[in-house]
Amino acid sequence: MSRANAPLRVRRGVAERRCIVMRGLGAAARFVLATAPRDVIGEEGALRGSLLLVVAIACAAPFTEAVAQTAAREPVRLVPFEVVDQAIPRPLTDTPGNAERGQRLALDRSKGNCVTCHELPLSADFQGNLGPPLTGVADRYEPGELRLRIVDTKRINPDSNMPSYYRVEGLNRVRRDWAGRPMLEAQEVEDILAYLLTLR
Amino acid sequence: MARRAAFLAGAGAAALAAGLALAQAPGPAPEPHRTITSPESGRNYATPETLAIQDDDFQNPAFLWVEEGEQAWNHPAGSAGQSCASCHQDATASMRGVRARYPAYNAAKGRVVTLEQQVNICRTERMGAPELRIDSRELNAMTAFIGLQSRGMPMNVDISGPARPFFDRGEEFYNTRRGQLDMRCGSCHEDNYGRSLRADLLSQGMSNGFPTYRLKEQRVISLQFRLQGCVNDVRGEPPAMGSEEFTNLEFYLAWRAQGLPVETPSVRR
Numbered sequence: 001m002s003r004a005n006a007p008l009r010v011r012r013g014v015a016e017r018r019c020i021v022m023r024g025l026g027a028a029a030r031f032v033l034a035t036a037p038r039d040v041i042g043e044e045g046a047l048r049g050s051l052l053l054v055v056a057i058a059c060a061a062p063f064t065e066a067v068a069q070t071a072a073r074e075p076v077r078l079v080p081f082e083v084v085d086q087a088i089p090r091p092l093t094d095t096p097g098n099a100e101r102g103q104r105l106a107l108d109r110s111k112g113n114c115v116t117c118h119e120l121p122l123s124a125d126f127q128g129n130l131g132p133p134l135t136g137v138a139d140r141y142e143p144g145e146l147r148l149r150i151v152d153t154k155r156i157n158p159d160s161n162m163p164s165y166y167r168v169e170g171l172n173r174v175r176r177d178w179a180g181r182p183m184l185e186a187q188e189v190e191d192i193l194a195y196l197l198t199l200r
Numbered sequence: 201m202a203r204r205a206a207f208l209a210g211a212g213a214a215a216l217a218a219g220l221a222l223a224q225a226p227g228p229a230p231e232p233h234r235t236i237t238s239p240e241s242g243r244n245y246a247t248p249e250t251l252a253i254q255d256d257d258f259q260n261p262a263f264l265w266v267e268e269g270e271q272a273w274n275h276p277a278g279s280a281g282q283s284c285a286s287c288h289q290d291a292t293a294s295m296r297g298v299r300a301r302y303p304a305y306n307a308a309k310g311r312v313v314t315l316e317q318q319v320n321i322c323r324t325e326r327m328g329a330p331e332l333r334i335d336s337r338e339l340n341a342m343t344a345f346i347g348l349q350s351r352g353m354p355m356n357v358d359i360s361g362p363a364r365p366f367f368d369r370g371e372e373f374y375n376t377r378r379g380q381l382d383m384r385c386g387s388c389h390e391d392n393y394g395r396s397l398r399a400d401l402l403s404q405g406m407s408n409g410f411p412t413y414r415l416k417e418q419r420v421i422s423l424q425f426r427l428q429g430c431v432n433d434v435r436g437e438p439p440a441m442g443s444e445e446f447t448n449l450e451f452y453l454a455w456r457a458q459g460l461p462v463e464t465p466s467v468r469r
Binding site: 115116117126127129130161163171172173174178183 | 391
């Protein structure tokens, strides 16, 4: 539990610090306006004072946004992709997938974790069998078909128990530390796909 | 002829009215759908090593909790100066069968309560003692001791009448996909029992052995602690232990295990 909550606490800490900076800027602007002698302010002075205030607000705006995002947990924006004939023909990123990295991600419990449900042709202490073995999967599917199966396999079979690795919408009561984030980054999807394409 | 037609029409109308009245009368709710018709205890999915520990009361570490629970049973607690035994006397007689029929509808509370909650109701309302925290060592000791008195008896919760809406809500929770992994309880425990998640053999998720000594935790755990673990594993936001949601779910789970012998205190991986 404590591990699960840690990232949230860290993020909150950052947000709080930003909040303090923002408040500081606002206070400074108010201080300048309040303490400047009347004759210095004059018409031009008032203008300069307001400008300072505007600058302070502009500086603070990104921080305010960060604070709001932490509170409301806006879903991160995913790389747009197009589904054609039960496949995503085009890669999600410009960098080609790295099969070596993909294999590591397929074994990593906090990432792809493929081996928990699927058998892979490599030595792992234990391999799951909820899903079909992935040996020869590159012979059975086109790259684009495999990409969609990693990204959101429920678009092919809504009853599937396989998680959608690149989806943030339409999920129910996601744990706070994962809310609004996909299971894999776009490049990680491409890396795992590159690894799967070696399984012939 | 005309008189006969009038009679027939009248009789027809009466029959129709009677039929309508019958259709409107509140009948018993239909028997809920059973996905698993012959439930299997988690012991069928445990290793022989684990079962050897469970099947020997002298080896089973949960009996340390049982002994603590027995001591607490006889020990007065709270402002009323009463112990459990003051009202319920000999637990081996008075508590026999209790674990098998809990969670149960509590008319005074107007809702279903778990065995843990019933112990706390006794403590606060009869004994003048503070509630025990759900899944605390003291409360797990008490429910392990009470549960043991029903060992071998078939699970037999009553979901009829006023209990039914709580059961229905528990069933809905069970069947609702949740978390980042977007799974329902049945994704593992109905669709995939007998298959492996890495080294873990998936069981049917039957609750008849709880509270259980969990080797991973090295302690006796309550069912709702385990439920939090499941929700957490699918990266869902788990309800609090003792919450209405988990209580209704525990009620539904008990019904799923209907007929299985109580194994409290079991031992699991």
